[in-house]
Amino acid sequence: MSNYSTAIDKKWQQKWADTNLYKFDENNLDKKLYVLEMFSYPSGAQLHAGHWFNYGPVDSWARMKRMQGFNVFQPMGFDAFGLPAENYAIKTGVHPKDSTEKNVATMEEQLKAMGAMFDWDHELITCDPQYYKWTQWLFLKLYEKGLAYRKKAPVNWCPSCNTVLANEQVLDGLCERCDTEVTKKNLTQWFFKITEYADELLDMIDGLDWPEKTKAMQKHWIGRSTGGQITFSIVDSDLLFEVFTTRADTLFGVSYVVLAPENDLVEKITTPEQFEEVQKYIDDTKKQSEIERQSITREKTGVFSGAYAINPINGRKVPIWIGDYVLNSYGTGAVMAVPAHDERDFAFATKYNLPIERVIEGGEELPFTEHGKMINSGEFDGLSTKEGKKAILDSLNDKNLGGEKVNFRLRDWLVSRQRYWGAPIPVVYCEKCGTVAVHEEQLPVELPYDVDFAPDGKSPLAKCESFLNTTCPKCGGKATREADTLDTFVCSSWYYLRYPDANSDSNPFDSGKINSMLPVDKYVGGPEHACMHLLYARFITKALRDMGYVNFDEPFKSLTHQGLILGADGLKMSKSKGNTISPDDYISKHGSDVFRMYLMFGFGYTEGGAWSDDGVKSIARFVERIERIVDNAINRTSENGLSEMTKPEKELNFWRHTAIKGVTDDSEKMQFNTAIARMMEFVNAFNKYLNEKEINPTFLKECLIDFIKILAPFAPHFSEECWESLGMDYSVFNDKWPVFDSSALVKDEVEIAIQINGKIKAKINIPSGLSEDEIKEASLTNDTIKAATEGKNIIKVIVIKGRLVNIVAK
Structure with a gap:
């Protein structure tokens, strides 16, 4: 086979797309598995190593589950509203809609180049009117139920920028943008009544398969x-x-x-x-x-x-x-x-x-x-x-x-934002009727394009007369629209409900479909969202349940937090430090599978760690070793079937089933680094076997087929190429995940160390079924041990079965 490269990546990505290999079967929900990563914010021009660490390993886990027979639903989208795009517009004059659409297009291409199983037919982008139309619908439903209300509340205010700041934008009492001292200002704002569900949010959290630290943080936050x-x-x-x-x-x-x-x-x-x-x-x-x-x-x-x-x-x-x-x-x-x-x-x-x-x-x-x-x-x-x-x-x-x-301790969720780049709040104010909700059939209330972003102390939409002036939905008289926009956390508080029915024009989602698909089976994302997004999503799910739209209590059954990838200097990546890692250079040189496997081998998934170029190179060499084994197997032919296994074959078979068991068990727990370590042991066993004088090509290929299967989720493009080279039917991901044979894990012989007074003097191979007395005899009659104990008084012989013998002698 040819050396692995990005050309192989593109070849298989095209074939997967042409054959709809990863398309979710909506008619087969018996073994559905809804796998979801927290979607990305397209504030930068491209994906960084942190995105990859979130998405790549989870895709590998989902691929394994697919091979185990699950019908995997793995969508992707973009959390596309928010402050960074608006600040960028203020600074450069580039409209948030234009910069966001450009960044989304770039990141779509990068995500596709990752080779993940994302079902792009279900993509959603929160700044698309066809999405935020239903975010506004959610606001109206909460308003109808008394869970959305308006009152005066204090906000952070920068007198220099003339704008409201989120708590995250206040650093040591100063505005993060201009270092001006921040003050407080009372403004009338919209809130969601999350406190109505405080008891249930607290009482139901212990039943979730979530990290204990995250559950403890929510408990403390609710207080x-x-x-x-x-x-x-x-x-x-x-x-x-x-x-x-x-x-x-x-x-x-x-x-x-x-x-x-x-x-x-x-x-x-x-x-x-x-x-x-x-x-x-x-x-x-x-x-x-x-x-x-x-x-x-x-x-x-x-x-x-x-x-x-x-x-x-x-x-x-x-x-x-x-x-x-x-x-x-x-x-x-x-x-x-x-x-x-x-x-x-x-x-x-x-x-x-x-x-x-x-x-x-x-x-x-x-x-x-x-x-x-x-x-x-x-x-x-x-x-x-x-x-x-x-x-x-x-x-x-x-x-x-x-x-x-x-x-x-929990306070109601303040959802008003005095910003432009967000979903408009679907409310008007009429002198005659007061506060009036926009009728559902009038949604979406679209965000106008031509708006002055210059911060002057008012919401940008308050300066847009064509948007602000409207008619009252109740009496038809003159009215003004709400000029604040919704917190972007509102957009992400329900997106997991939209994915299965992302293209519907008539409803935010079909309740029958959603009740069959939800809750999300595996959710992965950063721990920084413990007391915001994760809490808000739980609240929205419970509110919609009580309105009769869903029949489940919690949005996410199982939750995993990935760790943080640091710069090579051990510090958090940032442009100002110059320590950011762009995947593109590594992928163009080594291919996306090498980059993916380095992330999975070089770091504990829930811990993360500091980047290392040497680690990438070592994974590239590992892939080259696999290529050589596959080439060796392709060049060997045999018409003979398997006879009784020789000792070298038994040894290779032991490592084969050790790897199947280890990779399966460790991957289930998302301990990907140790899973890859098991595969490396298997590769070492292959090379040892290939050095034998007599090789059984049929047995070699049988072992190699199992190896490619367990490698496939970790290196999908490379494994497809190996699979094809071995003459197997397309695709390896349509094949079944191998199951280990427990009898193959029992060795005929075991190597034990023999110590004298705590120091290792020899290592011997003995039959695995020997009794303790037989192990003592085999140790004491070993030539090296006999010479070392000659003339000494043997006081005690301690046997630890399968590991060592310690002889105490004077």
Whole structure:
């Protein structure tokens, strides 16, 4: 056969396409296997090594499953809306639609050159109106069910760029684009009510075949706390506010309360004497991100409002402070402080000289944060923490001043974006009718092309009169469209539902088809999406289930996170560091299969690691060794069948079935590096066998056929070429995955090491079925061992069957 090259890649890619080899059989769903990788964002001009590491190994896993008899559905598409394309437009003047379409075309060609089994008949691109029409439909359905709503909320604001920034765009309190200090600004925005499903999102996650770390991250993000909600009144006012606490038993120890700077009460309760100081503190707080404010290592700061609240359990007057570590968007935007029994409260009280009063017995020093018996708590003295929580909340409940409450860290999903390159929100505002949803038959609300991207503090669509001015779907009067666009995570929150029915014009998906195809059987992508995309997709699936569109609870049965490929310097790849790896150069030199196999052999799939050019070269040499074995087998002919196996044939057969078992077991677990190592052992066994004086060509070809089968998922083009060279029928992927013979793994002979006082002195081959006494005799009668023990007293002989014998002698 000819040397493997990109010409062989192209030859087989064309044949696969011409014969529709990988086309999914929609009429045979008994053994369907829905395999999905998180789709790529076409912000760059081409695929990088990270894309390959996501897609190539998963395709190999799917190919093995196909050969095992599964009907594999493996689609591909592009997450094509988003900020990078818009920023590129602002910088260069190239329209996001034009740059995105160009990049998609380039990446399509690269993905096809990968030789994966992607079913391009089901491709989707999220910026295509035929896709985002159904993203808008999803918004309308959520709106109808009360799961989409609009309210005022604080956002990150860059006064220099005059634009809203996502949290990810705020670095150390500065705008990532211009290094200007970021402030906060209140804007009316759209939210999805993900908190409605908080309990189910938490309760059902343990049943998923997902990485434990990812499940733990979602649990923490959702953050369910069971406690109580307590109502405080404000002195000389009819105003009230509530706090949530998991330690109602410490209520008698409250010596102050803290409100978030954004809390609406702050302006109403701050005294004239404190107004200037409080206002300055609020202005300073606006410059901080929520992540900074929640940092556990950052020193807590605050300012006294001048007002006081009434502790509802004892009528005690306590000062109201304003503190940036309290977030208005989490809980009630207010906390009660018990410095004797909370480390944060203790540090704050010590800093500002506030009272610290013990109400729980235990510990020599304060703060004492454990459970114990209540003291200094009036009629509740002597109760345990558990008893005290219930008794105090019951007492407050009787007075309508509190009661038991479940709280969540999870906040509703803010989906408004003050950007252009996204799906328009299908809502209009009418002076007569108010907020009105666009009728379903009027979708899609298309994104206009001619828009001014220059950031001036408004959504770009707000400056496009032809888009903004419309008629009310309800009364037909004048109306204006919503100028914000949807978060791109909305587009990706349901795309796995669209793939099986990607070309439908009448529905987002056919429920009957989707209920047969979903959930996704294997989903692969980066761990950075644990608390965004993966959580959002679970929410959308559950919401659609409750609306009757799907009959399953979770979108992804099994989840794997691939690791990160680093530059050769061990650092994360970036253009600024100059350490990015482009696959194209390696593929043009070695072929795509060598590149794929290096990624799978050189790194643990879930760990990743640093790039090595030497590793690519070693895989290229491995492929050359296989070529030589195939050429050798082609040039040998024999009309004789298999007789009883010789010792060399038994040895090769052992490595044959060891490889089949090892590659199967390791690939199932996506431990591809060790799977390839098993194949390398098999190749070594081939070369050893080929050095024998007598070769059985029939047996050699039989072993080689099995080897090409287990190699095929890892090197699909090269394996097809080998398969054809051996005279086999097209295609190797239409053949069955081999099954190992357990009897072939039992060797007639085993090699054991013989030690004297812990040092290896000899190695011998013995029949595998010898008893312990027979192994001792064979060891002690070995000439080398007899010479080494001559004149010595043999005290003990220790036998570890199948491995070694240790002789203790003096």
